[in-house]
Amino acid sequence: MLIALLWLQLAGATVIILLASHFLAKSADIIALKSGLGQSLIGVVLLATATSLPELGTGVSSVTFFDAPDLAAGDAFGSNLFNLLIVGLLDIFWRRGPILTIVSPTVALQGVLGIGVIAIALGALVIHGLTTTTSTWPVSPVSLVLIAAFLTALFLIYRSEQSQEDVESEDVDKYADASGTTAALTFLAAAAFIVSSAIWLANTGDSIAEELGWEKSFVGTQFLALSTSLPELATAVAAIRLNAPTLAISNVLGSNLFNMGFVLVIDDAAFTDGALWSNVAQIHLLTAIIAILMTVVVLISLLDRSRMRPSRFWTFEGLTLIGLYAMASVLVFRLG
Numbered sequence: 001m002l003i004a005l006l007w008l009q010l011a012g013a014t015v016i017i018l019l020a021s022h023f024l025a026k027s028a029d030i031i032a033l034k035s036g037l038g039q040s041l042i043g044v045v046l047l048a049t050a051t052s053l054p055e056l057g058t059g060v061s062s063v064t065f066f067d068a069p070d071l072a073a074g075d076a077f078g079s080n081l082f083n084l085l086i087v088g089l090l091d092i093f094w095r096r097g098p099i100l101t102i103v104s105p106t107v108a109l110q111g112v113l114g115i116g117v118i119a120i121a122l123g124a125l126v127i128h129g130l131t132t133t134t135s136t137w138p139v140s141p142v143s144l145v146l147i148a149a150f151l152t153a154l155f156l157i158y159r160s161e162q163s164q165e166d167v168e169s170e171d172v173d174k175y176a177d178a179s180g181t182t183a184a185l186t187f188l189a190a191a192a193f194i195v196s197s198a199i200w201l202a203n204t205g206d207s208i209a210e211e212l213g214w215e216k217s218f219v220g221t222q223f224l225a226l227s228t229s230l231p232e233l234a235t236a237v238a239a240i241r242l243n244a245p246t247l248a249i250s251n252v253l254g255s256n257l258f259n260m261g262f263v264l265v266i267d268d269a270a271f272t273d274g275a276l277w278s279n280v281a282q283i284h285l286l287t288a289i290i291a292i293l294m295t296v297v298v299l300i301s302l303l304d305r306s307r308m309r310p311s312r313f314w315t316f317e318g319l320t321l322i323g324l325y326a327m328a329s330v331l332v333f334r335l336g
Contacts, residue, residue, distance in 0.1 A: 003211050009204045014227040016197040017054050021231030024050045024190035025238065030183035043250030044110065044157050044257075051235050051251065052258040053191055054228035055079050057198030058205075059267040063276065071205055072267045073280040076259045077287040078225025079232075080118065081328050083252045083259075084294040086233050088321025090240060090248060091301075097309050100301040100317065103246040106160045110253040111299040113153040115292055117260040120146050122288040128277035129285075135278035142277065143268040150261020157254075194231070201227055229255075253298075256291070283335055290328040294321055 028046040059072035091099045100107075124142035134140055232255050239248035268276040301307075301317040309315055 003208070006204055006208050006211065009200065010208065010227065013197045013200040013204065014230060017194050017201075017227065018230045018234055020190040020193040020197070021051055021234050022238075023186055024053070024194065024231070025235045027183040027187040027190065030178045031180060031187065034178070034180040034183070043247045044254035045154060047235055047247070047251040048254030048258050050187070050191070051231035052079075052255045052263065053194045054198040054201070054231060055255075055259055055263045056266060057195035058201055058228055059263050060270045061199040061203075063267055063271040065199065066203060067273075069267070069271055069276050069279045070281055071209075072271075073264070073276070073284050074287075075225050075228060076264050076267070077121075077284050077291065078332075079229045079259050080256045080291040081287060081294065081325055082225050082229040083232055083255050084291065084298065084321055085325040086229070086236055086252050087249060087298055088318040088325070090236060090245075091315050091321075092313070092318035094240065094245065095312065098301065098307060098315050098317065099245050100249070100298065101305045101307065103249050103302070104161075106157060107246060107249050107253065108299060108302040109160050110153075110157060110250060110257070111295055111302060113156065114253050114256045114260075115295050115299070117146065117149050117153065117257055118288055118292050118295070120149055121260045121264060122285060122292070124277045125280070125282065125285050125288065128275060129282055132278065134275055136274045138272075138274075139265075139269050140275040140277050143265045143275075146261050147265045150257060150265075153257055153261065198228060253295075256295075283332060286331055286335065287328055290324055294324050297321055297324070 025047055028050045032046050055075055058075050062068045062071040062075070087100075096102075120142065124140060124146070127142060128135060128140065232252055235251050236248040239245070239251065264276070271279070273279060297317055297320050
């Protein structure tokens with residue numbers, strides 16, 4: 001009976017996150033247009049930050065309230081995998097050719113930078129797995145490198161977007177009657193719902209791991225990552241319906257940058273028993289490597305703009321991303 005109630009709680013928290021993310025994304029869009037910000041900040045900064053709040057809330061609550069750093073790391077690395085799975089699914093369901101051939105060239109830069117920050121996080125796992133020199137430090141020096149790389153990535157993406165001609169006119173009048181103040185309040189309220197639900201998710205995930213005897217690294221990588229990545233999925237689907245593939249892909253890849261360069265750094269700072277990286281399972285090395293491989297698949301697809309869709313039901317890159325995600329799930333379950 002207890003395990004059934006835990007699964008219901010997991011589902012309930014997930015539904016709240018999914019509903020709140022809709023209002024969060026819409027209010028972020030209103031703020032962006034009212035303030036005169038462009039599509040780059042909507043997709044990479046505003047939406048990516050907004051839809052990654054569950055990962056941030058889950059990570060911080062996992063390490064501060066439940067002393068479960070593996071849940072925090074698993075959620076961040078697992079969210080990377082799920083976000084890249086979203087790219088594969090979008091590529092399959094977009095019927096107008098391979099979706100990655102029609103997005104802005106700036107998205108390719110996001111892919112390169114995404115590989116860079118994931119590689120730095122992978123390096124943190126390796127370094128702290130080999131030495132205990134900085135294991136008692138409040139924050140790992142590699143985390144400082146991560147946050148510096150994250151801020152640099154945001155600057156490079158912004159400059160790249162600004163240097164390109166905007167060929168798509170934004171419908172600045174679609175929120176003509178909307179209030180910027182109301183949008184800001186809605187944004188804060190939705191964010192509060194998402195963060196509180198993320199804390200609930202972390203507690204429930206920890207309890208499920210104990211009841212079923214599963215490793216917390218697996219629960220974080222699979223169940224929490226899937227639940228906290230639902231805002232990215234919902235936002236991406238909404239963008240596709242608006243015929244805005246660049247916005248959809250930018251949001252997903254931007255979320256991966258946020259997960260590695262910001263969420264894990266904050267998790268490390270919030271963890272009070274030393275460096276976070278010294279207290280998590282090495283299984284996350286596997287998920288980091290597969291996330292890099294999946295991003296390489298996306299990057300190759302972004303650069304090869306001459307290819308055609310082989311079938312109306314599938315694409316090579318879509319199937320490859322789905323296959324790599326499935327492989328990661330099986331390996332984490334068996335080895336974690």
